[in-house]
Amino acid sequence: MTLSIRNQLSGTVTGITPGEAMATVRIRLYGGQDLTAAVTREAVDDLGLAAGSAVRALVKSTEVALSTGPVEGLSIRNRLPGTVTGVTAGEAMASVKVGVDGGEVTAAITRDAVADLGLETGSPVVALIKSTEVSLATA
Amino acid sequence: MTLSIRNQLSGTVTGITPGEAMATVRIRLYGGQDLTAAVTREAVDDLGLAAGSAVRALVKSTEVALSTGPVEGLSIRNRLPGTVTGVTAGEAMASVKVGVDGGEVTAAITRDAVADLGLETGSPVVALIKSTEVSLATA
Amino acid sequence: MTLSIRNQLSGTVTGITPGEAMATVRIRLYGGQDLTAAVTREAVDDLGLAAGSAVRALVKSTEVALSTGPVEGLSIRNRLPGTVTGVTAGEAMASVKVGVDGGEVTAAITRDAVADLGLETGSPVVALIKSTEVSLATA
Numbered sequence: 148m149t150l151s152i153r154n155q156l157s158g159t160v161t162g163i164t165p166g167e168a169m170a171t172v173r174i175r176l177y178g179g180q181d182l183t184a185a186v187t188r189e190a191v192d193d194l195g196l197a198a199g200s201a202v203r204a205l206v207k208s209t210e211v212a213l214s215t216g217p218v219e220g221l222s223i224r225n226r227l228p229g230t231v232t233g234v235t236a237g238e239a240m241a242s243v244k245v246g247v248d249g250g251e252v253t254a255a256i257t258r259d260a261v262a263d264l265g266l267e268t269g270s271p272v273v274a275l276i277k278s279t280e281v282s283l284a285t286a
Numbered sequence: 287m288t289l290s291i292r293n294q295l296s297g298t299v300t301g302i303t304p305g306e307a308m309a310t311v312r313i314r315l316y317g318g319q320d321l322t323a324a325v326t327r328e329a330v331d332d333l334g335l336a337a338g339s340a341v342r343a344l345v346k347s348t349e350v351a352l353s354t355g356p357v358e359g360l361s362i363r364n365r366l367p368g369t370v371t372g373v374t375a376g377e378a379m380a381s382v383k384v385g386v387d388g389g390e391v392t393a394a395i396t397r398d399a400v401a402d403l404g405l406e407t408g409s410p411v412v413a414l415i416k417s418t419e420v421s422l423a424t425a
Numbered sequence: 426m427t428l429s430i431r432n433q434l435s436g437t438v439t440g441i442t443p444g445e446a447m448a449t450v451r452i453r454l455y456g457g458q459d460l461t462a463a464v465t466r467e468a469v470d471d472l473g474l475a476a477g478s479a480v481r482a483l484v485k486s487t488e489v490a491l492s493t494g495p496v497e498g499l500s501i502r503n504r505l506p507g508t509v510t511g512v513t514a515g516e517a518m519a520s521v522k523v524g525v526d527g528g529e530v531t532a533a534i535t536r537d538a539v540a541d542l543g544l545e546t547g548s549p550v551v552a553l554i555k556s557t558e559v560s561l562a563t564a
Contacts, residue, residue: 148287148342148423148424148425149332149333149423149424149425150344150421150422150423151323151325151326151329151330151332151333151421151422151423152329152344152421153326153328153329164516164517164536165516165517166376166377166378166379166515166516166517166518167374167375167376167377167379167515167516168374168375168376168379168380168381168394168397168515168518169376169378169379169381169394169515169517169518170517171517171518171535171536171537183535183537184290185348185517185518185535186290186346186347187290187292187347187381187392187394188374188381188517189292189374189381189392190290190291190292190347191290193288193290194288194290203287205289205291207325207418207419207421208325208326208329209324209418209419209555209557210555210557212499212500212501212555213499213500214498214499214500215498215499216495216497216498216499217494217495217497218494219494219495220492220493220494220542221490221491221492221493221494221542221553222490222491222492222532222534222535222538222539222542223490223538223553224535224537224538235306235307235327235328236306236307237305237306237307237308237444237445237446237447238305238306238442238443238444238445239305239308239442239443239444239447239448239449239463240305240306240307240308240444240446240447240449240463241307242307242308242326242327242328253326253328254500255307255308255326255557256500256555256556257449257461257463257500257502257556258442258449259442259449259461259502260500260501260502260556261500264498264499264500275499275501277487277488277490277534278534278535278538279346279348279487279488279533280346280348282289282290282291282346283289283290284287284288284289284290285287285288286287286288303445303446303466303467304445304446305444305445305446305447306444306445307444307447308444308446308447309446310446310447310465310466310467322465322467324446324447324465327446348485348487348533349485349487351428351429351430351483351485352428352429353427353428353429354427355427355428358564359472359562359563359564360472360483360560360561360562360563361462361464361465361468361469361471361472361560361561361562362468362483362560363465363467363468376515376516376517376518377513377514377515377516378513378514378515378518378519378520378533379515379517379518379520379533393429394487395429395485395486396429396431396486396520396531396533397513397520398431398520398531399429399430399431399486400429402427402429403427403429414428414430416464416557416558416560417464417465417468418463418557418558
């Protein structure tokens with residue numbers, strides 16, 4: 148299976164908090180960062196996830212935001228610091244590649260955002276990903 | 287590879303509109319419905335997608351909205367009519383299963399939404415999925 | 426139309442930037458805030474959107490993030506300042522209601538985020554919504 152999902156970060160489950168409908172899964176990426184995924188409780192059961200499970204965190208490019216400033220007091224759990232390695236701009240949207248510890252992240256953001264933030268190769272940024280946007284794959 | 291992504295609908299690519307950064311891919315599901323996915327241009331190239339390609343459309347449950355009324359004048363491209371087959375409610379969130387032609391769709395929506403719409407097993411609904419939330423997998 | 430989508434904000438289209446696959450639509454909400462929606466080019470054509478069109482911006486609760494700190498240098502286009510009016514917490518997830526100019530916004534975020542940000546009724550926050558998460562309805 149080959150996925151259109153650009154962002155695939157490997158790591159190990161470090162903890163799970165199950166709710167009735169949803170569950171939060173904490174992952175330590177091989178790059179050293181911590182990531183939280185909010186998935187259905189059913190998915191956790193189906194995948195047999197537990198502390199120690201090897202997983203890949205999957206995130207669609209359209210779900211990745213970028214910040215050039217400090218990120219404090221933000222509900223967004225996942226923050227991967229990195230450096231812009233490339234920008235491809237269309238009329239409305241742009242695709243921005245960010246090198247992070249242990250891999251690369253692609254963000255599809257508006258062209259306006261690229262201009263406002265002055266993003267270009269070499270710009271230091273933090274990739275922000277809401278927990279509800281992180282999917283998980285095993286093996 | 288096993289995915290936490292609950293919604294996986296198989297079909298065939300019927301057309302692609304490439305932009306610079308993004309591309310829209312139209313798919314005819316085996317259930318007969320048409321689906322549009324907005325993915326990065328790069329993903330289309332990497333997956334070698336073309337009219338006729340067999341794909342699976344992947345949609346995270348948190349990206350599925352439900353409607354109990356008619357849906358007109360809506361930018362959301364993907365609309366799968368079906369019937370609720372089960373509701374699991376937590377304090378804040380709920381997981382709703384919907385039987386659609388050719389498969390089943392899970393929607394993770396707020397508990398408030400379930401109450402407001404009066405959703406229960408047997409309720410007729412339309413599952414709504416924004417194109418930017420659809421990922422694609424080949425083979 | 427009865428939708429599970431909690432957040433529906435009315436306004437008027439002020440501008441459209443069409444790309445090949447996607448388009449960005451700018452909206453002035455009746456509450457006075459500006460909003461950007463990134464939707465498919467096809468949706469703009471189908472809905473016949475143009476400057477002056479009356480629309481409702483639809484945003485699923487799971488797509489709304491909250492900030493208690495300053496939001497500068499952020500790619501997320503849509504920022505609605507407001508005040509928390511209620512918090513419903515489950516084990517994994519929480520639903521937070523925020524009063525904003527001209528309406529109310531619901532954010533489904535992790536329970537951890539609520540605790541870390543110390544959110545409670547009366548907390549001043551900014552609701553953050555990525556443009557790709559905004560859908561549009563006419564009429």
